[in-house]
Amino acid sequence: MVRVRSVRCLDRHEVELAFTDETVRVLDLAPYLRGQVFERHRADPAFFRRVRVDPDAGTIAWPDGSDLDPDVLRWGLRPASWGAGPG
Numbered sequence: 001m002v003r004v005r006s007v008r009c010l011d012r013h014e015v016e017l018a019f020t021d022e023t024v025r026v027l028d029l030a031p032y033l034r035g036q037v038f039e040r041h042r043a044d045p046a047f048f049r050r051v052r053v054d055p056d057a058g059t060i061a062w063p064d065g066s067d068l069d070p071d072v073l074r075w076g077l078r079p080a081s082w083g084a085g086p087g
Contacts, residue, residue, distance in 0.1 A: 002074050003058025009049045013042075017060070019074050029068070032079060037066050 006018040013030040033041050041048045041062065054061040059070035072079050 001058070001070075003070050004053050004060055004073065007051055007053055007060050009051065012045070013048060015051065015060070017073055019070075020058075021074075023074065025074070027073065032068055032072070034079075040064070041066070 002019050002021045002023070004017055005020050008016045010016055010026065012028075013033065014026060014028045016024060016026050018024045030042070032038075047062065050063055051060050052062075053059070054067060057067060057070070059067050059073065061067035069077075069079060071077055
Protein backbone atom coordinates (compact mmCIF):
# COMPACT_ATOMS: atom_id res chain seq x y z
CA MET A 1 0.00 0.00 0.00
CA VAL A 2 1.27 3.41 -0.96
CA ARG A 3 0.70 6.10 1.63
CA VAL A 4 1.42 9.82 1.99
CA ARG A 5 4.81 10.54 3.54
CA SER A 6 4.73 14.36 3.47
CA VAL A 7 2.57 17.31 2.43
CA ARG A 8 3.52 20.87 1.60
CA CYS A 9 1.02 23.63 0.84
CA LEU A 10 1.71 25.60 -2.29
CA ASP A 11 -0.90 27.99 -3.69
CA ARG A 12 -4.57 28.21 -2.59
CA HIS A 13 -5.71 24.53 -2.55
CA GLU A 14 -2.61 23.17 -4.25
CA VAL A 15 -0.31 20.83 -2.36
CA GLU A 16 2.84 18.84 -3.02
CA LEU A 17 2.53 15.29 -1.78
CA ALA A 18 5.36 12.80 -1.36
CA PHE A 19 4.38 9.15 -1.18
CA THR A 20 6.03 6.11 0.31
CA ASP A 21 6.79 4.79 -3.20
CA GLU A 22 9.02 7.89 -3.72
CA THR A 23 6.47 9.50 -6.08
CA VAL A 24 5.92 13.24 -5.69
CA ARG A 25 2.71 14.81 -7.04
CA VAL A 26 1.46 18.37 -7.12
CA LEU A 27 -2.33 18.34 -6.82
CA ASP A 28 -5.02 20.98 -6.77
CA LEU A 29 -7.30 19.61 -4.06
CA ALA A 30 -10.16 22.02 -4.86
CA PRO A 31 -12.13 19.38 -6.82
CA TYR A 32 -11.88 17.00 -3.85
CA LEU A 33 -13.13 19.51 -1.28
CA ARG A 34 -16.81 18.79 -1.89
CA GLY A 35 -19.67 18.89 0.53
CA GLN A 36 -20.32 20.38 3.92
CA VAL A 37 -17.44 18.55 5.62
CA PHE A 38 -14.96 20.53 3.49
CA GLU A 39 -16.77 23.89 3.63
CA ARG A 40 -14.26 25.44 6.02
CA HIS A 41 -11.33 24.11 3.95
CA ARG A 42 -12.66 25.92 0.88
CA ALA A 43 -13.53 29.17 2.67
CA ASP A 44 -10.64 29.58 5.11
CA PRO A 45 -7.14 29.44 3.58
CA ALA A 46 -5.52 29.45 7.03
CA PHE A 47 -7.49 26.36 8.02
CA PHE A 48 -6.69 24.61 4.74
CA ARG A 49 -2.97 25.23 5.37
CA ARG A 50 -3.21 23.32 8.68
CA VAL A 51 -3.20 20.07 6.67
CA ARG A 52 -0.80 17.45 8.02
CA VAL A 53 0.07 13.81 7.43
CA ASP A 54 -1.82 11.45 9.71
CA PRO A 55 0.78 8.71 10.25
CA ASP A 56 -1.83 6.20 11.40
CA ALA A 57 -4.02 6.65 8.30
CA GLY A 58 -1.14 7.30 5.91
CA THR A 59 -2.88 10.26 4.35
CA ILE A 60 -3.46 13.98 4.76
CA ALA A 61 -5.84 15.24 7.42
CA TRP A 62 -7.00 18.44 9.07
CA PRO A 63 -7.56 19.28 12.75
CA ASP A 64 -11.31 18.66 12.42
CA GLY A 65 -10.63 15.00 11.56
CA SER A 66 -11.43 15.30 7.85
CA ASP A 67 -9.11 13.53 5.44
CA LEU A 68 -8.75 12.31 1.86
CA ASP A 69 -8.18 8.73 0.77
CA PRO A 70 -4.46 8.19 0.04
CA ASP A 71 -5.24 5.98 -2.99
CA VAL A 72 -7.38 8.75 -4.48
CA LEU A 73 -4.49 11.17 -4.01
CA ARG A 74 -1.79 8.86 -5.35
CA TRP A 75 -3.59 7.35 -8.31
CA GLY A 76 -5.96 10.21 -9.20
CA LEU A 77 -9.01 8.06 -8.51
CA ARG A 78 -12.57 9.28 -8.15
CA PRO A 79 -13.59 9.43 -4.46
CA ALA A 80 -16.33 6.94 -3.55
CA SER A 81 -18.29 9.79 -1.95
CA TRP A 82 -18.85 11.30 -5.41
CA GLY A 83 -21.05 8.38 -6.44
CA ALA A 84 -21.50 7.25 -10.03
CA GLY A 85 -21.41 9.54 -13.03
CA PRO A 86 -19.19 12.39 -14.21
CA GLY A 87 -16.69 13.90 -11.77
